[in-house]
Amino acid sequence: MQTTSSMTKLISRLAVLIGISFLVSCGTVQERPTVKHVPAIKKPADYHQVKKVLYSQYNEWQGVRYQRGGLSRHGVDCSGFVHITFKSKLGMHLPRTTHLQSRAGREIRKEELRAGDLIFFRTGPASNHVGIYLENNKFLHASQKKGVIISRLDHVYWKTNYWKSVRV
Template sequence: MLQDQISRVVKHSVAYSFAFSQPFAFYVDAYPLMQNEVLEQSNMLQFGMQHESVRMLQHKLQKLSYYDSSIDGEFGVLTEYALTKFQQEHLLEQNGKANEKTVKAIINEEEEYYENLLQQHELTFSMGDRGEDVKEVQEALFYFGYYRANIDGIYGEKSNEAIEAYKQDTGEEIHHIEAEIHEKTVEAPQVASVEVTEQESNEKSDETNQEEAEANKETPVKKENTSTSKSSVSASQIISSAKEHIGTPYRWGGTSTSGFDCSGYLQYVYNQLDVNLPRTVSEIWNATKHIDQPSVGDLVFFETYKPGPSHAGIYLGDGKFIHAGESNGVEISELNVSYWSERYLGAKRVSLH
């Protein structure tokens, strides 16, 4: 994982090669991830040594709450004690020395610490937002080399750019799946789901018509004796399938019942009815038909962490929609809540087959 992170720093910073010639303060204040590279290339650090690598070791142990003394670069009793405590809690040989296994374990825990910060927070801030949540996200993005400004707890352009870069990188291996468009897809009737179309009124008197028979055969719902449109039945099936997954946790890149991201959730729900959707929100936006007002089963889109559609859900009616949110996983939310109403882009209709 370290090499992946180093490559991201290379991608997002022109000062990478310059970093290795700098003193400890530079690593801490500008490129903390470079400490990992230095520590991994160091020989065993042990009692009595004095070196810049010891400063880096002390800094990491302090961040992980094992070391609470001064960062002076001297491997003394307190540094040895902190290392021994870390080794004990991680089932390593308790020798108080920073050998290869111990250094890797420290680096892994630090990486997990910052990764958890990013996973715990919903990365959908608005310009001008302030608070500890923003600060923690800035710190984590700073560690991974995305954020290169003051860690001040104020969400601005630099913070937004950092989040966009982070999401692009973490999604590169996930969002490469291209949607397979079904050749027999037909466009859904452009009427509200509660209305009865003229075609549907004639169905009972024209059941021998081959084209109608094929359409009915392809529709993945059972025909009922009530005057309900095919899109209404399909919508009810979509909603039923969508609600089955309420409470499923959010997982970036998730496409299964063990965890969904917002587009993975939509794709999964519709695929259960043999309707193919593209993998990303922007692709779904482009592949669906604009409508002025959503009906039950239509998609609603929002502009969150970047310009354009970046989040979406399924409209349930009564101003509510179901979606995979980063905070609570699959849940039902209301469109008139300020967060969503301010970010609402519009509604789209999926072509059914």
């Protein structure tokens, strides 16, 4: 039988572990940063098709609430939404976490963004956020406050917290 002191220590440790888990970025499942590629998009017409597919995904998921670790229409987090979108709409398997997604492709300049590129933000000391570029400074993502939405890169919050862009 455990004493009150050892139970208090156990509860304290558990609280610390739970607190730390909430500080990490969207999605916490660890995996290797691998990407299974489909044929490369080469023509501008292909980017038009990517935009069309991404807007279709938005229409299907618009307003789905944010849920840390979620992977369904009952709730989804930012990296989960990217993971699901690339798998179901673009035929590509991306890692599940924001951290690994940020390492899955080749880094590009903000000025080079095309439909389907990933955009990363540093939203806190130990957290990141990811979205998918659409066009004209707009990107698709799962927002903690508004669920799945389209936002603007030139909004002061996103502009201030922009980290990098990646092409997979």
